[in-house]
């Protein structure tokens with residue numbers, strides 16, 4: 413399926429899309445209303461017709477909380493997950509038995525593309541629970557025939573012990589947690605390079621190419637980027653192959669569009685914009701043109717691996733996380749990209765927003781590396797100046813930088829918290 417001719421793929425997409433449009437129009441009042449309001453019929457003659465259909469946004473799912481967007485009766489739902497919302501209502505997603513079957517296949521594809529086979533031992537350190545990461549990875553690894561360890565997130569020393577004792581060959585977790593597991597192993601006197609671990613399947617948060625190099629260096633593995641979100645499926649929407657150059661979108665199950673965030677019109681391959689997905693085969697809660705808020709682009713051209721599915725470049729940021737600093741759009745991942753290139757600082761940082769009088773104040777807190785003495789004022793000041801200058805040069809806006817002691821920024825066992833907003837707590 414992953415290497416079928418584009419013309420065949422497009423025929424499959426069109427047939428599945430029209431089937432989907434009929435299902436949501438008949439089964440989901442929100443879609444019937446949206447289509448009627450936009451004066452469009454639930455049918456397209458060719459794939460370009462998709463661009464005329466209304467978008468779905470997170471608020472649609474929130475206001476249908478919990479089950480209002482489901483396209484099948486509850487008796488057909490066998491699993492419920494929800495998004496990891498920190499503010500307001502989360503969105504709830506439901507899966508039919510068929511959805512779980514397809515999800516397992518897509519995650520099996522993901523592990524296979526990372527080089528896994530039935531001989532592998534997979535440690536799933538994504539959180540199990542309402543979050544889709546743990547169970548999504550779990551079912552995929554089992555579907556491929558891997559020995560699957562459902563350790564879930566947390567208890568990092570135990571993660572290291574299990575890596576070593578159980579002979580784990582593939583680790584699945586967030587990239588920031590992979591790095592923490594590597595650092596913890598070293599602290600425990602265990603060199604990850606001596607373990608059987610050979611690959612990692614990392615996703616659920618934006619990360620950079622430099623962070624990949626860091627993880628691969630510490631753990632001695634191949635680090636593969638994967639992509640998904642609960643509103644669209646969970647993990648399994650797109651994944652890198654061994655070329656490590658863009659995430660192949662599973663286009664037999666999802667149509668991807670990149671739209672201009674201002675005009676909301678699709679842009680050609682190669683141009684950056686907001687990532688939009690339509691789920692072709694989902695039954696429980698299909699979505700039409702779901703705006704992910706993730707920012708990326710399609711990498712033009714075919715991959716050398718032979719797959720014909722187009723490649724999504726790694727996510728550079730989210731429209732939600734985007735900070736506007738003196739008129740310049742800044743994504744935290746851009747800051748990370750800068751930090752990893754500077755010797756003497758660790759890739760652990762937080763962007764702290766506060767109030768100074770009536771003005772917003774932005775400061776990046778950056779940990780110095782273990783080799784830098786915190787007592788050498790001159791060295792620190794030099795390092796701080798360099799970090800500030802490189803951030804200013806890369807982001808085209810200057811941001812205050814504060815160096816903090818090693819290990820002083822709280823480590824995350826799930827998604828790293830990169831932005832701390834203290835503005836509601838009054839002025840400094």
Ligand SMILES: [Zn+2]
Pocket residue numbers: 652653654655660715716717718719
């Ligand atoms: Zn490829």
